[in-house]
Amino acid sequence: MHHLKPLWRFNLGSMLFTLSLMSVNGCGTKTGSDLVDGESQQIDSVYVVTEEPADAIPVGIAKESVEGEQYLSLVGTIGGSAKPFVDGIAAFTIVDPKVPSCAGEEGCPTPWDYCCTQNQVKDNIATVKIVDSEGVPVASDARGLLGVKELSTVVVSGTVKRDDTGNLSIAATQVFVKPSK
Amino acid sequence: MLLPWEYGIRNLARRPVRTSLTLVAMTTVVVLILVVVGFVRGLERSLSVSGDREVVLVYSINSAENIENSSIAAQTPRLLTASLSGIWKRFGVPHVSPELYMGIRVGVVDSNRAADLHDRTNTEAVSESDALGLVRGVTSQAPLVRRDVRILSGDWPGPNEVMVGELAAAKLGLPANQIVVGNTLEFESQQWRISGTFSAGGSAYESEIWCNLPDIQSATKRQDLSLVAIRLPPGGSSAEAELFCKERIDLEIQAIRETQYYGGLQQHYGPVRHLAWMVVILVAAAGFFAGMNMMYGAVSGRVREIATLQAMGFRRIAIVVSLVQEGVLLAATASLIAGGIALLFFRGVAIRFTMGAFPLEIDGVAILIGSCVGLVLGALGAMPPAFKALRQSVAVGLKSI
Known part of the structure; x- marks a missing residue:
């Protein structure tokens, strides 16, 4: 013993x-969804900027006006489906802030899927992928990389592209995360 | 000092009717437990082996978690092949499987009358059965993605032919000898000759009927697909496919790893599994009380004998140990018999459920759980009546009839 x-x-x-x-x-x-409203996460990322771009336009307007490829800043709310983030790549979908998401009080477990206003989402949604200096998507989860979560409002700057079928996507190099209300 | 080991064994043989009845009751309880545990294990295994981590399913975003409801554009496989660099290719062939998957009424045509079928215009009268079957229209690329599929007999289906899974008969609620190579099935107002049978490593495909994609599209007058299954290179990421689906909002598709899809289904069937475990507990509790009742009866008729043993100088604990020994011996015998019955008559019996069929899985875990419950029943069931009998004084016990 x-x-x-x-x-x-x-x-x-x-x-x-x-x-x-x-x-x-x-x-x-x-991390990510664990953050509650009002909390902010200090993120030391080359992709996150601290000053909001002044000339940002909402997703809905960009979807109507953009032709081909343009360098722009888009403002939108992360959401559009039950799972707006792509696992393994810093990419997600954003919806025009004018489209209301489901109210939490209604008992919707995933208000960021816009299930109550789905018919408005199609014309007001864009895909954001964070790219490095060579234009390659960053192989990292956007939640950890940018300190964002579902329903975070972001301003993303980069090359916006609208394809022949009307799909809007942005290869973003800078992201400004708006503080929660 | 403990009572001799042989004493307990002889006691069991001295009351053959009572011993036999107790044995039958305990065997029944353990068989019931084995069947219910086998059901849970079979369901869990069927869902856990269904799905390959390196396969990504692309299907409609509007179909929730049910691929049967999915409808995607026929051009999707071509778009995916052209857009994704991460699709596994061998000898220049991308491993992409376009599929149409649906639950439809399937009838079996009497083999004696099948020969006349081609001469008939109205063949509805020859259909013997009309059960809901799962039909998957596939191309010759399906085996590149679905690697568990093995042809057991016959051949890959030709025009207007089908290949049936090992459990397809169970899913259709038919005897296995009706779903054999050469017989004919009827669905979507057409006859389909069975060209072969296949296994799929116990996965959900085993309850399906596979046919050529253009044939089923023609029969159902559909141009669309239900899903596209993509094989990734070993260790490949599904992120590229997911990103493609997010970018092509117009296609209304989503990508998910096959393992995640079946993982979601496993959660969906969670309440069924919990209910089955509750049944195990309830059956065990019922068995415990039934066993205890039998032991009460057995011990109450032996008060005089127990008092005599005490008078001879045996300690109370020695008598309790001897009674528990009898209970455990009986329970062990019951567990062995129950295990034999379950392995002989219930193992592999196919159970139908919404997603197909699965076999009862009387495996090592099920036998272990059944035997443990049996032994615990024997040990615990004997204790309360033994203690009750010993509470009586020796003098009163010796006078009892």
């Missing part, structure tokens, strides 16, 4: 250390 005592102490120490690490790093960390 005497031989076992130091091992036991070591194990107990390791367990306490591990538990303390878990409480500091694991359980207390909030």
Whole structure:
């Protein structure tokens, strides 16, 4: 038994250390959807800017006016489907802020899918992909990269493209995250 | 000092009728538990082995989680092949499988009368059965994506032919000998000769009927598809396909890994699994009380014997151990018999459910759970009556009749 005592102490120490690490790093960390309204996450990302671009236009107007490819700033709210973020790539969909999302009080578990106003979404939605200096989509989750979540309002700047079938997408290099109301 | 081991064994043989009845009751309980656990294990296995992590399903965003309701443009496979660089290719062939998947009424044509079919204009009268079957229209590229599929007999379907999964008969509620190569099925007002049978590693496809995509599109007068299945390279990411679907809003499609799709279905069937485990607990509880009742009866008729043992100097704990030994011996025998019955008569029995069919999975885990419950029933069921019998004084016990 005497031989076992130091091992036991070591194990107990390791367990306490591990538990303390878990409480500091694991359980207390909030990312993406875990953030509640009013909270902001400090993100040190080359893609996040602190000043809002002055000439941003809403998604709905861009969808009507953009032809071919243009460098623009778009403003929109992250959403449009139950799962607006793409796993493994910094990409998501945004909806024109004029389109109301489902009210949380109505009991909708995913108000960012715009299930109550689906018919308005099709003409007011754009796909955002964050690209690096070479135009390659960033292989990282947008929530962690930009500190955003569903229903965050963002202003994205980059090359906007509208294809023949009317789909609007932006290869963004800069993102401004509007503070929650 | 404990009672001799042989004492408990001899006691069981001394009351053959009572012992047999207790044995039958315990066997029934354990068989019931094995069947219910087999049901849960079969359902879980069917959904867990269905789906390949390197396969991405592209289907309609409006179909929620039900691919049967999905309808996407026929050009989708061509667009995906042209736009995605991450599709697995071998010898220049992209592993993309366009499919039309639907639940439709399927009839079986009597094989003796099938020969006359081509001469008839109205063939409705020859249909013997009319059950809901799952039909998947596929191309010859399907095996590139669905790698678990193995042809067991016959051939890949030709024009107006079908290949049926191992569990298709169970899904249709028909005897297996009716769904064999050479027989004829009837659906969408057409006859389809069975050209082959296939297995799919226990996955959901085994309850399906596969035919050529153009044939089923023609029969159903549909030009669209239900889904496109794409195989990714080993370790490939589905992000590119997901991004494509997000960008092509006009196509109204979504991409999801096949494992995620079936994972979602497993959550959907969560309440059924919970209910089945509740049934296991309730059956075990009923068995516990039935067993305890039998043991009460068995022990109450032996008050004099127990008092005599005490008078001879055996301690109470030794008598309790001997009674528990009898209960456990009986329970172990019941568990063995139940295990044999379950393996012989219930293992692999096909169960129909909405998504197809699955076999009862009387595996090691099911046998372990059934046997443990049986042994616990035997041990715990014997204790309360044993303690009750020992509470009586020796003098009163010796006088009892």
